[in-house]
Every structure is written in C-alpha cells, then in structure tokens.
Amino acid sequence: MHQQNRRSFLATSAGACGFAAGLASSIGSGNERSSNDRINLGVIGLGSRGYNLIDEFLRLDGCRIVAVCDVDEFHHRDRAWGKGIAFGRIPAMKKIDQAYAKQAGKVTQGGIKSYSDYRELIRRDDIDAVVIATPDHWHAKCTIDSLAAGKDVYCEKPVTHLFHEGQLVYQEVAKQKAIFQTGSQQRSDEKFRRAVEIARNGLLGEIHAVEVGLPMGYEKPQGDTAVAKPPKQLDYDFWCGPSEVLPYMRARHHRWWRGHRAYGGGVLMDWIGHHNDIAHWALDVDQSGPESVEAVDWTFPEGDVYNTPANYTLRCEYEGGIQSSISVNNRQGLKLIGSDGWVFVTRGKLESSHADWSKPDFVPGRVKVYASDNHAKNFLDCIRSREACISPAQTTHRSITPGHLGYVSNAVGRKLKWDATNELIVGDDEASKLLMEINYRQPWSLT
Missing domain, CATH: 3.40.50.720 (NAD(P)-binding Rossmann-like Domain)
Known part of the structure; x- marks a missing residue:
C-alpha cells in the first residue's frame, strides 16, 4: 500500500x-x-x-x-x-x-x-x-x-x-x-516524427512497400574466445540469471553478449526496436502487426560462440497488401513507398521524393502524432501526469514481434500466418509452441 x-x-x-x-x-x-x-x-x-x-x-x-x-x-x-x-x-x-x-x-x-x-x-x-x-x-x-x-x-x-x-x-x-x-x-526525434506524419497525412498516397534496413550481425567472434575464469569482481552466475550458464569468455560478455540467443537476439533484435518501431508508428499498427512473417536468406557465423544470424531478411505482409522487408540488404533506416511518393528517414537524416517534405519548416498536415522531444523527460512527465509514455510496453512489444516470429520461422523453415489481434500463429502448433516458450533456469521464474 x-x-x-x-x-x-x-x-x-x-x-x-x-x-x-x-x-x-x-x-x-x-x-x-x-x-x-x-x-x-x-x-x-x-x-x-x-x-x-x-x-x-x-x-x-x-x-x-x-x-x-x-x-x-x-x-x-x-x-x-x-x-x-x-x-x-x-x-x-x-x-x-x-x-x-x-x-x-x-x-x-x-x-x-x-x-x-x-x-x-x-x-x-x-x-x-x-x-x-x-x-x-x-x-x-x-x-x-x-x-x-x-x-x-x-x-x-x-x-x-x-x-x-x-x-x-x-x-x-x-x-x-x-x-x-x-x-x-x-x-522522441523530430525527423522520425515528421516521417510518420507525412505517411499519416496521406502524402505518400497508398503505401504499398516498407523497407526497414538494419545492420549486419556478427560474422565472426568480436573478442577473445578463450574460456576463462570470470573476473573476481563479477558475479557471473547472477549475470546469467534465468538463462543458461555458458562458459565465460570476453567474446560473449560485455557488449558482445547479444550474439548468443541465451542472452540476446543478435543485431536483428538489437535494432528492430528502432526502425521497425517507426514503421509500425507510420502504418498506424501500434496495437496490431503483420499478417504473415517469413525468414529468408539467414546465414550464421561458424563455430558455437554465437548463434544469431549475420545476414537476415524478414518478409512481412500487413493489412491491405503492404509488403515489408526487414533486412541487412536495405539501406539502414526506414523507407516508406506509396503511390504518390516516398520518404526515407534514419538518424539525423530525412529524404523524400518531394523536396518540400524534407524542409525543416514543412508541416505535413492536420494529423499530428504524439510529440516528445526528450525521451527521458517524457518518462518523468508521465510519472507526474499518469498518462501513457510515447513508447509504452505493448506498442514496443508489437514492433519487435516480427523479429520473434522471424526466429521461429527460420527454425521451422516456413512462412508463419499471424493473427495480430489475438497474437497467435495460425494453424502451426509446432511454431506456436516455440514462440511461447520461456525456459528459465531454476530457481528463477516470472511467477
């Protein structure tokens, strides 16, 4: 109380x-x-x-x-x-x-x-x-x-x-x-917000394609792969926590831990929450998601240090037939392509098919989205007002869901049909089981 x-x-x-x-x-x-x-x-x-x-x-x-x-x-x-x-x-x-x-x-x-x-x-x-x-x-x-x-x-x-x-x-x-x-x-960045408002105000016409460009994963170990005793000032068992305790090595610890699925989702899951999050915002599917997801052209590094993809592409389809690709082969950032033009946005840069759209003083239209210019301050402001932050839990969970589905699609080797409303894989019990698994190491649990 x-x-x-x-x-x-x-x-x-x-x-x-x-x-x-x-x-x-x-x-x-x-x-x-x-x-x-x-x-x-x-x-x-x-x-x-x-x-x-x-x-x-x-x-x-x-x-x-x-x-x-x-x-x-x-x-x-x-x-x-x-x-x-x-x-x-x-x-x-x-x-x-x-x-x-x-x-x-x-x-x-x-x-x-x-x-x-x-x-x-x-x-x-x-x-x-x-x-x-x-x-x-x-x-x-x-x-x-x-x-x-x-x-x-x-x-x-x-x-x-x-x-x-x-x-x-x-x-x-x-x-x-x-x-x-x-x-x-x-x-909480003005350029990303403007790209979203360009899309939401209909300036692109009917959006038919989305290109989400993410960095490559780790093709080789990023540090020393020698198995060693954890440093005395580190509680390595606690660091592993609910995940399995893999042999300690610097190539799989500070900074590079996300290369192994025990601790992270690779570069794919590191970055999908950035650029695909803006794609969902622009498509107005923050409480929804794709209708299908398929992993294609995934390659993995040799050896057992990492088990996350170095190269990867996700093919997604959204309502209305919108085709989305999330891939290392796309230009890093987000490109929205419609019948009347396109807009590309990445950190520090906004480009478009119409020169006026890229001008700092351009106003896309009457439709305005949630405006925040400082992410940390937005959190503090909302603690005081008790209103939702700009990046609430369900919104950002749904923006990375294609990545989770991509890992399952790659594991089972087939496209997945997705019921975004109920968050269920349709007609594939094997894939559904993989998606819902939480195998915490004892004594850790979420209950």
Missing part, C-alpha cells in the same frame, strides 16, 4: 506529456503535487547504455538518482583492462556523486547507495521509478519484479528477450496501472 500511496501522491503535477488530442488515455489520478517534489530513481545495469541513461537523467530537473545496481563492481566493457571509460557499481557511484556535487557547488557527501542484487534496490520505499539497462535476458524479470514492487519503469529496448515475456510485461503494466517507457528513443 505504501507504494500505491506514493503513486497516488505523484499522480498529478504541472508536468505534461505533450499528447496530440485524443491520442492517449489516462492511466491513473491522484492529489495535487508541488512542482518541487522530486522523483527518486534507481538504475539497474551499469554498462555503457546504463551510463548513457544516467547522463540523460542527470541533466533533468525534478529527479534524483539515489541508487544503482549491477552484478559487476568494475569493468572496461570490451576494452583491455584499464583502457577507456570504467563501468560498473563503483565508477557509477563516483560519477553520480561528482555530478550532483558539481550541481550543488560543494563537495560530494557520497549519498548514492549501490547494490549487487536488484531485488534489494526495488524494496526501497523511497524509490519511485527504476531505469533498467541490463542485457536483454534480464529485461522481463527486472521489469515485472519492479512493477510488482510499485515502481514505474523505464526499460531499454528490446522491451523483452522472449515473445511471451513481452505479453507478461504489458499485462503487468496494466495490472499495476504503472507508467512504462521503452528506450526506443527514435520516437
């Missing part, structure tokens, strides 16, 4: 989420709250992406990072020991303390608490929300436990490692009436 009371207390404030009219619905409500009231954050996962998010939240008013958690005290990611930026619990505490000391203009008092077990962090009554930047195989477990503890959650993409985990996450968000933001930051 104490966390529910806290949530009610945080329910309303002067903060606003910047919704287009009628685009989002209220999630909760509460008492008036002073604009000086602070949102306390805990950060789980202190690698490179976790540090990026720490920097984002340190720049924002109205919040304070009060706790951090990682199973590794100190590391240098994939670099040689002692080279480059230091990550992990000890450097994170120092980084945050120094930032707050600089803001306050005084010597730090060491107020940040660190944990090696995220469950201790989420038990704290004074933490309102958590930021999760762990490897993918921990996303669902950390998220669901945090939601059950009464926390709002910001979790990096892909929202979950396994398909059914994603369903359980968005169901728990609804059950707890929580605020959830996926780290699909492209939704």
Whole structure:
C-alpha cells in the first residue's frame, strides 16, 4: 500500500506529456503535487547504455538518482583492462556523486547507495521509478519484479528477450496501472516524427512497400574466445540469471553478449526496436502487426560462440497488401513507398521524393502524432501526469514481434500466418509452441 500511496501522491503535477488530442488515455489520478517534489530513481545495469541513461537523467530537473545496481563492481566493457571509460557499481557511484556535487557547488557527501542484487534496490520505499539497462535476458524479470514492487519503469529496448515475456510485461503494466517507457528513443526525434506524419497525412498516397534496413550481425567472434575464469569482481552466475550458464569468455560478455540467443537476439533484435518501431508508428499498427512473417536468406557465423544470424531478411505482409522487408540488404533506416511518393528517414537524416517534405519548416498536415522531444523527460512527465509514455510496453512489444516470429520461422523453415489481434500463429502448433516458450533456469521464474 505504501507504494500505491506514493503513486497516488505523484499522480498529478504541472508536468505534461505533450499528447496530440485524443491520442492517449489516462492511466491513473491522484492529489495535487508541488512542482518541487522530486522523483527518486534507481538504475539497474551499469554498462555503457546504463551510463548513457544516467547522463540523460542527470541533466533533468525534478529527479534524483539515489541508487544503482549491477552484478559487476568494475569493468572496461570490451576494452583491455584499464583502457577507456570504467563501468560498473563503483565508477557509477563516483560519477553520480561528482555530478550532483558539481550541481550543488560543494563537495560530494557520497549519498548514492549501490547494490549487487536488484531485488534489494526495488524494496526501497523511497524509490519511485527504476531505469533498467541490463542485457536483454534480464529485461522481463527486472521489469515485472519492479512493477510488482510499485515502481514505474523505464526499460531499454528490446522491451523483452522472449515473445511471451513481452505479453507478461504489458499485462503487468496494466495490472499495476504503472507508467512504462521503452528506450526506443527514435520516437522522441523530430525527423522520425515528421516521417510518420507525412505517411499519416496521406502524402505518400497508398503505401504499398516498407523497407526497414538494419545492420549486419556478427560474422565472426568480436573478442577473445578463450574460456576463462570470470573476473573476481563479477558475479557471473547472477549475470546469467534465468538463462543458461555458458562458459565465460570476453567474446560473449560485455557488449558482445547479444550474439548468443541465451542472452540476446543478435543485431536483428538489437535494432528492430528502432526502425521497425517507426514503421509500425507510420502504418498506424501500434496495437496490431503483420499478417504473415517469413525468414529468408539467414546465414550464421561458424563455430558455437554465437548463434544469431549475420545476414537476415524478414518478409512481412500487413493489412491491405503492404509488403515489408526487414533486412541487412536495405539501406539502414526506414523507407516508406506509396503511390504518390516516398520518404526515407534514419538518424539525423530525412529524404523524400518531394523536396518540400524534407524542409525543416514543412508541416505535413492536420494529423499530428504524439510529440516528445526528450525521451527521458517524457518518462518523468508521465510519472507526474499518469498518462501513457510515447513508447509504452505493448506498442514496443508489437514492433519487435516480427523479429520473434522471424526466429521461429527460420527454425521451422516456413512462412508463419499471424493473427495480430489475438497474437497467435495460425494453424502451426509446432511454431506456436516455440514462440511461447520461456525456459528459465531454476530457481528463477516470472511467477
């Protein structure tokens, strides 16, 4: 009850989420709250992406990072020991303390608490929300436990490692009436938003083709493949958590863990939550998805270090006969092709068949989509307003669903017919079973 009371207390404030009219619905409500009231954050996962998010939240008013958690005290990611930026619990505490000391203009008092077990962090009554930047195989477990503890959650993409985990996450968000933001930051970028509005306002005419271009996967090991004893400052068994404990090697740990399906979904699942997420936004299928998915031309690296595809293509069909390809062979980014023109968007660039569409001051039309210009701030604003974030759990789960289906299609060797409304593979029991599997290593579970 104490966390529910806290949530009610945080329910309303002067903060606003910047919704287009009628685009989002209220999630909760509460008492008036002073604009000086602070949102306390805990950060789980202190690698490179976790540090990026720490920097984002340190720049924002109205919040304070009060706790951090990682199973590794100190590391240098994939670099040689002692080279480059230091990550992990000890450097994170120092980084945050120094930032707050600089803001306050005084010597730090060491107020940040660190944990090696995220469950201790989420038990704290004074933490309102958590930021999760762990490897993918921990996303669902950390998220669901945090939601059950009464926390709002910001979790990096892909929202979950396994398909059914994603369903359980968005169901728990609804059950707890929580605020959830996926780290699909492209939704808070003006160029991606403009490309979506060009499509939504009908300037492309009838859209018939979508090209989603993603980077190649790992063709060969990205680091040292020698099996070694885990570093003493790392709790490797806890790092593996609900997934199998593979022999420790640097080629499969910091940065490169996503090359093996035990811990990630390869570059495919790393990037599909970016560019295909914008494709779904543009096609207005955030609560739906494709009608069929087929994996073609997949190739894998030799050896057993990685088992995710280096080359891959997904052929998808959406309602109305729209053909989509998600492939390493497409130009990296998103291209929407219609009867009256095309638009291409990627990070920092928007191109189109009509020169005016690419001009910064161009207004696509009357249809406006949810506008956010700062992804982290959008999360904080929505904690206060209790309205949905720009990248909620079910939306981002559905935008990566073609990737999950692609892995199943490749495994069974055939096209899958997809009932997007009910999230079911049609007429293929073998594929359905593979899609829904969650085989956690004991004693870990999602119940």
